[in-house]
Amino acid sequence: MEYEDSAQLADLLQRLTKRLRRAQAERLAPLGLTPAQERALRMITRSEEPPRMTELADHLGIVPRSVTTVIDALERAGLVRREVDPRNRRAIRLHLTDQGLAVRDGMREARRRAAEDLFAPLSGTDREALAKLLGLLDRKAEVIP
Amino acid sequence: MDSDTVIRLRRVVLRLARQLNAASVGEGLTPTQASVLGVVNGRGPVSLADLAEIEGLNPTMLSRVVGKLDSFGLIRRLRDPDDFRAARVESTPQGRDAYERISAQRAAIISECVADLPAEQADALVAALPALENLASGLRARRGRGQPAGDDQVKPA
Numbered sequence: 001m002e003y004e005d006s007a008q009l010a011d012l013l014q015r016l017t018k019r020l021r022r023a024q025a026e027r028l029a030p031l032g033l034t035p036a037q038e039r040a041l042r043m044i045t046r047s048e049e050p051p052r053m054t055e056l057a058d059h060l061g062i063v064p065r066s067v068t069t070v071i072d073a074l075e076r077a078g079l080v081r082r083e084v085d086p087r088n089r090r091a092i093r094l095h096l097t098d099q100g101l102a103v104r105d106g107m108r109e110a111r112r113r114a115a116e117d118l119f120a121p122l123s124g125t126d127r128e129a130l131a132k133l134l135g136l137l138d139r140k141a142e143v144i145p
Numbered sequence: 146m147d148s149d150t151v152i153r154l155r156r157v158v159l160r161l162a163r164q165l166n167a168a169s170v171g172e173g174l175t176p177t178q179a180s181v182l183g184v185v186n187g188r189g190p191v192s193l194a195d196l197a198e199i200e201g202l203n204p205t206m207l208s209r210v211v212g213k214l215d216s217f218g219l220i221r222r223l224r225d226p227d228d229f230r231a232a233r234v235e236s237t238p239q240g241r242d243a244y245e246r247i248s249a250q251r252a253a254i255i256s257e258c259v260a261d262l263p264a265e266q267a268d269a270l271v272a273a274l275p276a277l278e279n280l281a282s283g284l285r286a287r288r289g290r291g292q293p294a295g296d297d298q299v300k301p302a
Contacts (some may be wrong), residue, residue: 001259001267003252008274010165010251014180015281017162020155022201112148115155121280122299127150129299130277133270134157137258138164 016118023117027110031103036060038107040070041096044080045104050093052085079103168250172243173217177202179247181210182236185220186244190235219243273299 001009028038043059044051051059057067071094074080079100085091096104119127169179177200184199185191191199197207211234214220219240223233236244259267276299 001256001271003256005271005274006255006259007248007252009270009277010248010255012274012277012281013158013161013165014183014251016158016277018180018201019281019283020158025201111155112152115151116148118280119151119154122276124147124150126276126299127147127154129269130273131150131153131157133266133273133299134161135153136262136266137255137270138157138160 020114020118023114024111027114028107031106031110033103034070034073036062036066036070037074040067040074041079041100041104041107044094044096044100050083050095052091052093056094074100165251165254168247168254171250172247174214174243174247177206178210178214179244181207182214182219182240182244183247185214185234186236186241190223190233192233196234214240269299 031038033041039060040056043056047055053064053067053071056071057064060067071080071082075082077099078097081095081097081100082092083095085093122130166176166179169176172179174182181196181200181202184196188195193204193207193211196202196211197204200207202210211220211222215222215234218237220234220236223235259270262270
């Protein structure tokens with residue numbers, strides 16, 4: 001592959017990502033969450049055990065005071081619940097409520113639909129071939145059987 | 146539509162883009178700052194309103210990014226004394242140099258990944274560039290619109 005091709009591919013990947021993020025933002029807008037609330041919900045969803053506020057602050061790269069604002073809003077909306085950690089009474093852990101779980105599913109669906117919109121111009125065969133090709137490029141990717 | 150393939154595509158594009166972000170970190174910029182610098186660089190003087198639209202950033206976030214790039218000496222603000230909202234920005238020579246280094250670094254990251262591939266698959270990637278270009282530009286595939294099929298199709302790996 002020539003240098004120009006590598007440069008073009010790098011540029012295309014960045015532009016595709018930007019389109020994808022914009023499409024996701026549009027699809028996520030009806031959920032009525034701020035970007036910070038979305039990130040917080042996603043992190044709570046992904047973490048292996050319910051995270052502590054300090055872990056959330058670290059992960060999001062914001063000061064604990066700002067996390068408090070975000071979590072207060074999510075708690076008021078009924079999506080997140082603060083619970084005392086039974087193993088350490090001084091620690092508060094963040095749990096998703098049933099409504100929070102439903103919103104999480106909505107977020108997943110929004111991201112999936114944004115991706116479907118983006119890749120819709122390609123035929124199924126082309127999408128499959130492209131996923132495979134780009135997967136080869138991603139050396140840190142987990143091996144897909 | 147095959148959701149599973151679409152989800153894999155989404156994931157791999159985001160992962161590759163994240164690996165490319167290393168190039169901006171090398172210049173001491175966040176990925177968002179590097180992206181804004183790239184647009185300012187590519188478009189010449191550009192209004193903040195257009196920039197917000199292109200980057201999909203809200204005005205508050207954008208003005209923070211622009212302020213940073215300005216303080217690094219990579220872009221400068223061109224104020225229209227008659228109309229505050231018409232504020233535009235352009236890149237400085239240092240900004241152009243920095244962005245060139247970021248682009249070269251990104252290309253190097255891709256080259257390094259491609260170097261590990263057999264020639265056949267590297268060729269298939271080159272052949273897929275027009276299809277990717279169409280996706281990135283938001284164009285529909287040309288297939289089925291009287292154009293000969295093939296040149297923007299993705300060859301199997």
